[in-house]
Amino acid sequence: MSDLRPLGLFDSGVGGLSVWRAVVNRLPHEATVYVADSAYCPYGSRPVNEIKARSAAVTRFLLAHRCKLIVVACNTASAAALEWLRAEFRVPIVGMEPAVKPAAAQTQTGHVGVLATVGTLHGALFQNTTRHYADGVQVHGQVGEGLVEQVEAGHLDTPETEALLRQYLEPMLAAQVDQIALGCTHYPLLLPLIERIVQGRANVIDPAYAVARQVERVLARHNLLALAASNRLSHQFYTTGKTEPLRSLVTAFGGQNFAIQAANLPTA
Numbered sequence: 005m006s007d008l009r010p011l012g013l014f015d016s017g018v019g020g021l022s023v024w025r026a027v028v029n030r031l032p033h034e035a036t037v038y039v040a041d042s043a044y045c046p047y048g049s050r051p052v053n054e055i056k057a058r059s060a061a062v063t064r065f066l067l068a069h070r071c072k073l074i075v076v077a078c079n080t081a082s083a084a085a086l087e088w089l090r091a092e093f094r095v096p097i098v099g100m101e102p103a104v105k106p107a108a109a110q111t112q113t114g115h116v117g118v119l120a121t122v123g124t125l126h127g128a129l130f131q132n133t134t135r136h137y138a139d140g141v142q143v144h145g146q147v148g149e150g151l152v153e154q155v156e157a158g159h160l161d162t163p164e165t166e167a168l169l170r171q172y173l174e175p176m177l178a179a180q181v182d183q184i185a186l187g188c189t190h191y192p193l194l195l196p197l198i199e200r201i202v203q204g205r206a207n208v209i210d211p212a213y214a215v216a217r218q219v220e221r222v223l224a225r226h227n228l229l230a231l232a233a234s235n236r237l238s239h240q241f242y243t244t245g246k247t248e249p250l251r252s253l254v255t256a257f258g259g260q261n262f263a264i265q266a267a268n269l270p271t272a
């Protein structure tokens with residue numbers, strides 16, 4: 005049976021579009037509903053209880069839009085709320101975790117870098133993943149202070165964004181890091197700039213593709229895949245904030261005939 009209900013994805017803002025792009029490319033028959041909680045962005049510095057409350061409100065909104073599976077396309081919300089959301093809601097939920105496992109498996113130098121928000125780096129998910137998969141590997145965690153704000157402002161390739169990235173990446177590279185995991189879904193939107201700075205000195209890992217594969221596996225396991233595209237296949241975007249840079253990014257990622265609407269979510 006083909007299940008044509010949409011996938012729901014959310015992030016504190018536009019960062020989750022890096023995951024949306026990978027999911028839509030891998031599963032072209034699936035309709036999607038994306039929520040950018042940009043009025044509350046960044047989540048990174050907010051208390052865990054507040055991130056849980058926002059994540060629950062957005063999840064309820066997505067369920068009201070008949071979503072069959074939820075992707076928490078935000079590392080910070082995954083760190084703060086993923087297990088709790090899974091206990092609260094009966095829908096399958098896929099989350100993010102920093103790609104420490106592939107980074108540790110691929111390193112030749114024994115040094116891997118993780119660029120993420122403070123909430124992610126201090127979360128149990130990151131600590132546990134590091135303990136399980138990075139035994140004997142030196143993990144260099146770096147908070148990407150200010151980068152989420154640059155992306156939300158649409159400053160994907162400005163001198164200010166470049167200066168911040170250099171400040172975070174150069175010390176990692178000087179420490180012999182040969183794998184850099186992007187542990188915040190906003191950061192892959194800066195990939196052209198990141199690659200320009202790294203200049204092949206390390207492999208940069210965007211976990212979006214692994215998440216898209218996991219979404220496919222979970223859909224298949226629950227018999228929820230859309231086996232053929234509906235002729236009403238749609239991608240809907242909601243935001244609690246401004247429509248830019250959401251509109252430009254969706255357009256750049258090949259989105260067509262999409263509408264961006266205001267998400268009617270609780271304000272607390």
Ligand code: DGL
Binds near residue numbers: 078121
């Ligand atoms: N995209 C979010 C993440 O993956 C951004 C974090 C934030 O809002 O601080 O962590």
